Amino acid sequence: MLLDYLKSWPLYVLPHHAVSRMVFRLTRVQCPRVVPAAIRLFAKIFKVNLAEAEYTNPEDYQTFNQFFTRSLKAGVRTIQGGEKHLVSPVDGRISQVGKIENGRIFQAKGHEYSALELLGGDAERAKPFMNGQFMTIYLSPRDYHRIHMPVSGQLIEQVYIPGRLFSVAGHTVRTVPRLFARNERVVALFETNHGLMAMVLVGAINVAAIETVWAGLITPPTKPSVQTQTFDAVHLEQGAEMGRFNMGSTVILLFANPNLTWTKISQADQALQLGQLLAQFN
Template structure:
């Protein structure tokens, strides 16, 4: 038999006011639980935002009747960053009236600390739209290329992490790692890349090392919105292969990189792999919010931030052909590509054990300055 507690006197009215909202909320939450996952996420999203924004835990009572807010990470991942980035790209292409250019660009310069004295064209009226301003070139003498060291910085930016790759993992920021194989994708079985003939049982890291006694190194450079947006070849090498991973376009700001595990593996990225004089060498341009446009100058077939893609997919393109068996030769300091705003570049390469970085974590660096040498 069902038992019920009857309320007498003044408690009757109090009980109704306490029980009715809970009953109604439980019924409503029951309806939500029957929805499809996308519809449920759409309904829960505004409520979750209010849950985190409103002071004094105003919506905390909802958790007592069965509602659970999305985690902050899940909430951030549900933001349509690819759509926003494409919209931003369209906005960047809109030609600004001449009278509006200086105020708009001056605000950006002031906000992000851009040094326009280094720009090849300092006159702000010259840049017809935001895209041209972001892709501004520098004066030739603004970034002298260091000839004394074997690897230079491919861009302006901030050093997030560097060192030897250990246990098949790379640090995106201090204490937060991601899988080397997840980041680069499966090993490319192209003979021209000269991968080591390691037994299949060896780790992915060991399979990338082509010469006995060498180690695998990495360096992560974060480009802020105010930095010079082009990137260059960090050494003399040959690019044999390009792998494009469509993906999310979450912010790669160091604060977000500490927050989201394997952020670089989730984001859209373009992996260039090849060889330098010491063996395997790769440069990866990682996309970010409003940086769906990654351009590689010698690769006209590359198209990033397309409207649709399959999660976890990637596409490969080989620069090795019957007519060009050596790939694309790149000289140290040569123009390689550009971002649309700010982003991240990850270098992963093979070098002898006596290779030394000349860096400190967190330091600012400019294109052409030394990263490391033998």
């Protein structure tokens, strides 16, 4: 635990946004000599399975970010759900899962945060989730970084919330209080056949670039205050792409419906693939 604190402490003084903007620019540089070599090195270090990508040759990517947000080959992921099922929206690893108790969400041993602050401080927005359920999924650098719908839904609101850009790796989750409620994030609120669902896309250092299919690039630039948009014509089916991270981060799913039965794989530290069955709505 002491090592976790030693690794996390420098993040408090780092200029999160300045570092992340530099990474944003570097990952979009077009250089035929450097980009393929950087991709090969990254893939080797983080054990990226390029065989699953639509384009398997590093020379096929003009920028590092194109590689990082790569698409997958058709058929390499299967959506295992149906009308009453919830599936994984990403490739990643479960950080935590369970009940939201009186609006409190478990982060790690000794740490929790509120649905109210996670969703931007609006009591009416948070109210339906006060005793619902949640799942937090971490995307590592090796993972596929597009985000898909875990269940079909009608988008009703998008909320941008400014904040810090702490790392969301395990050592910071275990040591930085209220981490996910402090970082910059985008909330997408959906009406589904099973009640309200919030998909919270949490930014992190070196990430800080979040896109959705209906709005494009949301951040950067960083906005000075909470920004809210409402929608009435965006419906996405289960398994459809809804957004992407430019570099790795975390997705938090919130459900107003408490009648959700999790499968055996839905437990902390479990690796996931996009489309894998997570739960059933009762």
